[in-house]
Amino acid sequence: MLLKLTGSSGAGKTTLAFAVADRLDGVVVHDFDEVGVPDPPIPPDWRHRTTEVWVRRALEYQARGMDLLLSGNSPLGEVLAAPSAPLLDGIAVCLIDVADQDRRDRLAVRDGGRWDQAATDAFCGWAAWHRGHARDPRFRPDVIIDGSRPEMAWHRWTTWTAGDPRWRTHLIDTSGRSPAASVDQVERWVTEQREAHRSGRLALARGWTDKASRPTDHGA
Template structure:
């Protein structure tokens, strides 16, 4: 059975979850957008409800996510420090960016319509349905 989980958990958290070894495989996709597009979308979508500090923090989180997606050694402290003690961080903290187990597909939605972005996500999902990418 396949499960598509949409959320804000980066690959490091998914792999460290206590139940991760019970899965037959994990495929991760980061849906991203250029920083200025992100700022424009937030301003348009939320109509000024975010102040500058909140917008900057949101964009900073996105920048960290991009770095973490490329390389497990990129600031792992962001998710490890102060986290749930049951997490098994050791499963990936010695890996490098070249490790074939460290794979996050990136979909860049910059300058795209919502329907084009949805199509990309649907194609990625279809390619990974039924495939088992082992831990």
């Protein structure tokens, strides 16, 4: 299955993913940007093309009996719309978030302080969008759909509502938490999703595109 840590830059998703790698048997960890990032201005469809690359990589691992834990910016809607997504045995997405000031403080010292005020503002805006998207598929879908590749299958989820059990993004807020505590949370989330998959309780198990939309209380 594909386990996706998403969110805007500065929240710690890649650090957490690799920190938990040695704790999980049968899970391989990668970062989305490993395959290369184009120089700015980045084409609007670059993330969509690369999401499909990683979905296909997850399918390769799946065939070998392994799950992929992937960190990167692609939210749930982009993962579900990737052409090959329905072939995955399971999909689970977790939003790694942090308070805006913490994000700004981290970005100020990251990559040699390369991010200016405009860039950090953009990262905070992207983080706010992620929060809205995680709660409700109807929140500004144009942000990821406009300018997209024609093969992206947005119709798979654009009629869903926030009550659809398949629209579930777990939230881990790293604000004020020690790295160790956040790593424990990620490990727990991965373990719970894999167990849900094994027991047939995972909402985004293979066949999710055929399920009728129905409300849920988002319980355990």
